[in-house]
Amino acid sequence: MSGNLTLTVNGDRIRISVPASRTLLELLRYDLGLTGSKQGCDKGDCGACTVLLDGRPVLSCITLAAEAEGSRVETVESLARGTELHPLQDSFVRRGAAQCGFCTPGMLMSAKALLDGNEPVTRDAVRHSLSGNLCRCTGYTKILDAVLDAAETAGAGNSAGNGAEPTGPGPEPAPKPEPETIR
Amino acid sequence: MSRKRAAHNVVGRRLGKINSPDAVTGRTRYADDLTFPGMLHAKLVRSPHAHARIRGIDTERALALEGVHAIITGRDMPVRYGILPWTHDEYPLALTKALFVGDAVACVAAVDEATAQRAAELVEVDYEVLPAVLDPEAALAPEAVKVNERAKHGNVTKHVHLEFGDVERLLAGSAAVVEGTYDFHGTTHAAIEPHCAIGIWEPLGVLTVISATQVPHYLHRELARVLELPVDRVRVVQPPVGGAFGGKSEPFDLEFCVAKLAMVTGRPVKLLYTREEVFYAHRGRHPMHMHYRLGADAEGRLTACDARTLIDGGAYASFGLVTSYYSGQLVAAPLRLDAYRFDSTRVYTNKPACGPKRGHGSVQPRFAFEVTVDKLAERLDLDPLELRRRNLIQPGERTVNELLIRSIGFAECLDRVEAASGWKEKFRKLPFGRGVGVAGSFYITGTNYPIYPNDMPQSAVQLKLDRSGRVTVFSGVSEIGQGAESMLATVIGEELGAEPEAIRVVTGDTDLTPVDLGAYSSRVTLMAGNACLMAAREVAAKLRKAVARRWECTPRQVALLGGHAVLKRDTGTRVPLAQAIAWAEADFGTLGSVGHYNTPKDVHGDYRGGTIGASPAYSFTAHVAEVAVDVETGWVQVERIWVAHDAGKALNPVVVEGQMEGSAYMGFGEAIFEEHAFLESGLHAGPSLLDYRIPTSLDTPELVSLIVESSDPEGPYGAKEAGEGPLHPSIPAIANAIHDAVGIRLDTLPFTPAKVLAALRAPAPAEASRVEAR
Numbered sequence A: 001m002s003g004n005l006t007l008t009v010n011g012d013r014i015r016i017s018v019p020a021s022r023t024l025l026e027l028l029r030y031d032l033g034l035t036g037s038k039q040g041c042d043k044g045d046c047g048a049c050t051v052l053l054d055g056r057p058v059l060s061c062i063t064l065a066a067e068a069e070g071s072r073v074e075t076v077e078s079l080a081r082g083t084e085l086h087p088l089q090d091s092f093v094r095r096g097a098a099q100c101g102f103c104t105p106g107m108l109m110s111a112k113a114l115l116d117g118n119e120p121v122t123r124d125a126v127r128h129s130l131s132g133n134l135c136r137c138t139g140y141t142k143i144l145d146a147v148l149d150a151a152e153t154a155g156a157g158n159s160a161g162n163g164a165e166p167t168g169p170g171p172e173p174a175p176k177p178e179p180e181t182i183r
Numbered sequence B: 001m002s003r004k005r006a007a008h009n010v011v012g013r014r015l016g017k018i019n020s021p022d023a024v025t026g027r028t029r030y031a032d033d034l035t036f037p038g039m040l041h042a043k044l045v046r047s048p049h050a051h052a053r054i055r056g057i058d059t060e061r062a063l064a065l066e067g068v069h070a071i072i073t074g075r076d077m078p079v080r081y082g083i084l085p086w087t088h089d090e091y092p093l094a095l096t097k098a099l100f101v102g103d104a105v106a107c108v109a110a111v112d113e114a115t116a117q118r119a120a121e122l123v124e125v126d127y128e129v130l131p132a133v134l135d136p137e138a139a140l141a142p143e144a145v146k147v148n149e150r151a152k153h154g155n156v157t158k159h160v161h162l163e164f165g166d167v168e169r170l171l172a173g174s175a176a177v178v179e180g181t182y183d184f185h186g187t188t189h190a191a192i193e194p195h196c197a198i199g200i201w202e203p204l205g206v207l208t209v210i211s212a213t214q215v216p217h218y219l220h221r222e223l224a225r226v227l228e229l230p231v232d233r234v235r236v237v238q239p240p241v242g243g244a245f246g247g248k249s250e251p252f253d254l255e256f257c258v259a260k261l262a263m264v265t266g267r268p269v270k271l272l273y274t275r276e277e278v279f280y281a282h283r284g285r286h287p288m289h290m291h292y293r294l295g296a297d298a299e300g301r302l303t304a305c306d307a308r309t310l311i312d313g314g315a316y317a318s319f320g321l322v323t324s325y326y327s328g329q330l331v332a333a334p335l336r337l338d339a340y341r342f343d344s345t346r347v348y349t350n351k352p353a354c355g356p357k358r359g360h361g362s363v364q365p366r367f368a369f370e371v372t373v374d375k376l377a378e379r380l381d382l383d384p385l386e387l388r389r390r391n392l393i394q395p396g397e398r399t400v401n402e403l404l405i406r407s408i409g410f411a412e413c414l415d416r417v418e419a420a421s422g423w424k425e426k427f428r429k430l431p432f433g434r435g436v437g438v439a440g441s442f443y444i445t446g447t448n449y450p451i452y453p454n455d456m457p458q459s460a461v462q463l464k465l466d467r468s469g470r471v472t473v474f475s476g477v478s479e480i481g482q483g484a485e486s487m488l489a490t491v492i493g494e495e496l497g498a499e500p501e502a503i504r505v506v507t508g509d510t511d512l513t514p515v516d517l518g519a520y521s522s523r524v525t526l527m528a529g530n531a532c533l534m535a536a537r538e539v540a541a542k543l544r545k546a547v548a549r550r551w552e553c554t555p556r557q558v559a560l561l562g563g564h565a566v567l568k569r570d571t572g573t574r575v576p577l578a579q580a581i582a583w584a585e586a587d588f589g590t591l592g593s594v595g596h597y598n599t600p601k602d603v604h605g606d607y608r609g610g611t612i613g614a615s616p617a618y619s620f621t622a623h624v625a626e627v628a629v630d631v632e633t634g635w636v637q638v639e640r641i642w643v644a645h646d647a648g649k650a651l652n653p654v655v656v657e658g659q660m661e662g663s664a665y666m667g668f669g670e671a672i673f674e675e676h677a678f679l680e681s682g683l684h685a686g687p688s689l690l691d692y693r694i695p696t697s698l699d700t701p702e703l704v705s706l707i708v709e710s711s712d713p714e715g716p717y718g719a720k721e722a723g724e725g726p727l728h729p730s731i732p733a734i735a736n737a738i739h740d741a742v743g744i745r746l747d748t749l750p751f752t753p754a755k756v757l758a759a760l761r762a763p764a765p766a767e768a769s770r771v772e773a774r
Helices: A024-031 A087-094 A104-116 A123-129 A141-154 B020-025 B060-064 B113-122 B136-140 B167-172 B216-226 B253-265 B275-281 B320-329 B363-379 B384-389 B410-421 B484-496 B524-551 B577-588 B653-672 B730-742 B753-761
Strands: A002-009 A012-019 A050-053 A056-059 A072-074 B040-046 B052-058 B068-073 B104-110 B124-129 B156-164 B176-184 B196-202 B206-211 B234-237 B269-272 B288-296 B302-314 B339-348 B434-444 B459-465 B471-475 B503-507 B558-561 B564-567 B574-576 B591-597 B618-629 B636-646 B702-708
Touching (some): A012 A024, A087 A104, A087 B020, A104 A141, A141 B702, B040 B253, B040 B275, B052 B104, B060 B068, B060 B113, B068 B113, B068 B253, B104 B253, B136 B339, B156 B320, B167 B288, B167 B302, B176 B363, B196 B253, B206 B216, B206 B253, B216 B234, B216 B253, B253 B269, B288 B363, B302 B320, B302 B363, B320 B339, B363 B434, B384 B410, B384 B434, B410 B434, B410 B702, B434 B730, B459 B524, B459 B577, B484 B503, B484 B524, B524 B558, B564 B577, B636 B653, B636 B730, B653 B702, B653 B730, B730 B753
Parallel strands (some): A002 A072, B471 B503
Antiparallel strands (some): A002 A012, A050 A056, B040 B104, B052 B124, B156 B339, B176 B288, B196 B269, B288 B302, B434 B618, B459 B471, B459 B591, B558 B564
């Protein structure tokens, strides 16, 4: 029943034997200890398990680990560079886009796919890109603002002029939040 | 506070939450992210019947399965519990009867989840199926089958009848009386994190339960009682919770089961609900059938209100006693009533128990009341905003049911939504199919009394400072996403002149922190915030004294600002906070302090039930919703909701706005999308996030937050709640906007296309004359 699987996870090459029924989410959480990706429904409804598979967002709870054979997987744990947050992470913190934080890892990965792509990052485009990621806390407003904010900061060159600006007052410009844990 | 304060250090600034860096990097460890060596996994065996007597349970085949370590049934924990001490009416596992589809009857612990699941399927339960009653009206009939054996009268959990003033006389003398019947459908919390708990038993007799709960203190007490352990041998650890909204505010079967199974097996045991189980665990918003009569004089001043409410409770009491009172007590403001009567009855039915959901007990009657107000304004040919302005309760006034309102910013809430929405240009003026609606509400900032009677503080903190410069606050508050930890750091930081990030926060562990009663009833900012103020001011005084001694000035001349102790008259004279702490440690010895908060006791009436609904402070909210109704399809598109909320003082506006937006969103979902419905068999009609449709980013309207600050004398820096109040007006504002758009009154939730089309095709009643007027 076990197959030999080779894949790249967050830049690390992984060789591992897992049962054929192993989902990508189980592989990440149980075998690799990458618990950033969350299980909210285990049936592809909520999006909390979203990771990037060769750059495309997938629901890892309904993706078999075997489907990632030879592929590049990116999870929320790959976003920050050391203590430097990704612009999306930074804007999520400053704009209050994470409340309970449970949907946040999946939300960030869907947003990253949008920012990495060629589509203009308008408010509507963000709404569409995140429509498979359920959030129960925020009403999405601060999430949309944060993604638009990050698109501008990243200067991806693909943020459209019209409708791309976040609404509402922005956060204080400085100081930058300390990335180390404060708990 | 007698002295006018200078500008704040931290309070009122737009800052990220201190725990957000963990959330965005995936480092926050929720309950299911934790594992322990040798840990077993547990699964519950649940009743497939809505009502059945348990004749026997055969676990032999299940126990024979390789990898199964233990199976427990109701007989292993035959102690009744319940969140309220007056209504202990459930067992961790059903003992003699299963009362709803999904009621847990046994629990299996095995080496992994799959084995536990297989074993659970092998447990043979011999059921005698009993007639089930799902409808609350039918449950009241004398011949109805008895659902819960603990009910004293038929299937009634609680009946409340209260009358203030002469309702009938005032209604008879009113220029206009509007009467109507309203139905609230029942909704659930649907936090994205499913419930999860881990039990750990140490051989020397200490039980630790790690749980995604919002009430670690109450869980602590109930675990000790049910498992018959001394309270001091039980520890509850509450990791950050992935959303709760009231859905994790009482003990659940899984917490008792992992505890018992850990004790039986000697190994750590984890149980994670499936999403389907979360829907059956429920404890969500009660369905209510409501009849309202409301009168006004010719000038639009409200006279009297008469409300009669039937509440569908499901199989267990949960917080139902409180729900029954709240359904009446919490509509008595912000509009003044001269007389008021309510009669509320909560009944048991064979369905998952209802409980508290964000805006506990009062979101349903608020829908009925605010739509009735809208109808009354129409009858009197008044702008509904204007009618509300003519009935405002004033600061220092008591409501008709004797709740003391110390601060009220509702007038400003109305002004703000009126201006921001362009109300004057839109109301009754938009083209057919488009409309705006207004509604208002108030809500408690914490319940004045704990759920078990005692005179101890409702919230307490400990503060520790040492020569490293590190400041740590220990508090029993529960971080459930609302920003409780950031709030603690904000208040401590404000008093000690430090950035919130500089404050270490330890919460959610009954061994490490002093008691806080939990994250419910919007109590944390006011109560734990005041406890922080008390603790921080004691320590700050010592710091100033130690610095003053060395600078040869008075302590009053020393300020704590920006991470430093500063000489006020010469701000170039300063030392880092760490130095001030070291000096104080030298002068006073080890530094620490405690702070606590308890509620004022003179803020309510002394009639029976007068304490329920009483709060140290009340928040106020007004919404304007703008909708577009498609008369071909019946689809209601809510395009924008303006939310003005009197939060007293926004300690962190980003967090307060987040609560306002999240609340408005949740109410919107209940108005248009969500329905916690059951089939005749007692099965949930759609126990998944696909079928129980919570709104996505594409569905949700633009939400505009307008913070109002009335500064309450009881709140820390004037702060009141923001987590629940802003939900209340969502539903009636949308209902009233639909009426403005197409002239129909939808008095039954949710506002589905089918209901819209049916109402559009029905002959217009006389008072819904807007369509004809055009």
